[in-house]
Amino acid sequence: MDAYARLGLEGRSVLCAVSGGADSVALLVGTACVRERLGLRVEVATVDHGLRPEASLETRSVVELAARLGLPCHVRELTLRPGPGLEARARQARYAALESVRQERGLAVVATAHSATDQAETLLMRLARGASTRGVVGIQEARTGLVRPLLERTRVELVDFLAEQGVGYSTDAMNADPAFFRVRVRRDALPALSRAAGFPVEARLASFARLAAEDDALLTDLADAAWRRVRLEDGSLEAVAVRALEVPLRRRVLARLLAEHGVETDAATVERGMRAVEQGGSATVGRGSRLRATGGRVRCVAPGPVQAPRGGRELCLEGAGAQGVLEGTGWVFRVESHAPPAGMHGLALARDLCWPLTVRTRKPGDRVRTRAGQRRLQDVLVDLRVPAESRDSRPVVLDAEGTVVWLPGLWTPPSPVGSSEHYLWATPLGPSIQRTPSL
Helix, strand or coil: CCHHHHCCCCCCEEEEECCCCHHHHHHHHHHHHHHHHHCCEEEEEEEECCCCCCHHHHHHHHHHHHHHCCCCEEEEECCCCCCCCHHHHHHHHHHHHHHHHHHHHCCCEEECCCCHHHHHHHHHHHHHCCCCCCHHHCCCCEECCEECCCCCCCHHHHHHHHHHHCCCCCCCHHHHCCCCHHHHHHHHHHHHHHHHHCCCCHHHHHHHHHHHHHHHHHHHHHHHHHHHHHECCCCCEEHHHHHHCCHHHHHHHHHHHHHHCCCCCCHHHHHHHHHHHHHCCEEEEECCEEEECCCCEEEEECCCCCCCCCCCCCEEECCCCCEEEECCCCEEEEEECCCCCCCCEEEEECCCCCCCEEEECCCCCCEEEECCEEEEHHHHHHHCCCCHHHHHHCCEEECCCCCEEEECCCECCCCCCCCCCEEEEEEECCCCCCCCCCC
């Protein structure tokens, strides 16, 4: 139990999570043995998931053992229904109950009894599912409000410790139910691997997971720095910079982008994204979402219509003082007699401008008046690297002749010769304003 000192808990407080099984009882007894030497304030919590009739007897045995050790014990009862995802649902509810007790009692951490054997089982399960390096990290020894002091001890060692102490424990029948993947790994895979190796492998697999956790922590720090370098103001990533990253960092950066858009990432999904970035294309990444690496940007696009329909509502500006919002885009426009303040888009209007101005989203056939003559709006948007999925939501300003004279936030024509009588102001409700180029 030197783990408590290594984790910086000397002189602090801990809530031992005890189910009544061998591992958690060993945690409780071992913690009680070192509490005085380490100056620990120790309390106990046990959770009845409401799934088995015998659980109430196990709860009572935990309460009695805590009392014999002179430790306060808190019981929490849950109501869970059998069915799909039972393990995950039970784990989530259990941790929530333990955290509630910890906060109520003002304790520093919850201590759970995960062992090296649990770590080995978790590692094999994740490898079987195709986990990346991050996945094989397995069970962490500590995170905020939670520690696992027994991760370096195998289940056999814990059972032997209880025998030495003369303390009994309960056996949960669900821990032998082959319907659960973990049970099949525990009963079949680990023993077979130990027989093939000629020695027990649990401790060595757990050691590998610990070393992988150290490597992953370093890669995570490097990936965080890379993320800050390649991320653009609109939330997309700079494609050239992403492709320049080392593969392990690129994989982590793409996984983070997908996670920010609610995409569940697995190895296959991330690899599809990696290929899209390398080829400058796109890939489906889950539930209709697509990762696109075109136009110099890498972004995740949600399924369904996310932009205003092309050629939808229009805003007409007759002259000085006119103002309004282009519905469906959130952009606000107004005509003023002076230049806009800093931080706002503005267009100096020529004296010979053909009024009224029309603000709308693009339509087929739109053309932009540039210094080199007229160009198709579609070509201009491509040159400006505007993502395809957002082109139909960008406001377009046209004069009375139907020529595009401004693309707020994207392109601004050269200022007219001489002073301007009027200025068109534009404010987007959301993304920050960026400088716009001339064509």
